[in-house]
Amino acid sequence: MLRDFVARYKQAHPEMSSVSDMESREVLERLRARQSPAGDLWWGAAHTPFRQPLMKILLAPYRPSWADKVPDFARRADRWYGTTNAEVIVL
Numbered sequence: 001m002l003r004d005f006v007a008r009y010k011q012a013h014p015e016m017s018s019v020s021d022m023e024s025r026e027v028l029e030r031l032r033a034r035q036s037p038a039g040d041l042w043w044g045a046a047h048t049p050f051r052q053p054l055m056k057i058l059l060a061p062y063r064p065s066w067a068d069k070v071p072d073f074a075r076r077a078d079r080w081y082g083t084t085n086a087e088v089i090v091l
Helices: 002-012 024-033
Strands: none
Touching: none
16 A cells, blocks of 8 residues: 555655655654654554654644544644544454
């Protein structure tokens, strides 16, 4: 799924120079340390790191056109938006 997303994102944003695939913990550590590489998009993490108060400082505000379609519990102050709900079905 990541390869497909990256291909679509590159098509929509040809100015993008690179993609980094790393664990959320590493992204958060780099943000806290303000280390390179800086990024424009962080996709594919659990909601836990985004709920930290520090995110208001580390993440720039962004409001996508579909923001109003995301329930209040799945977004925070135009800093992050949850885009999927995982479900587990046990038979």
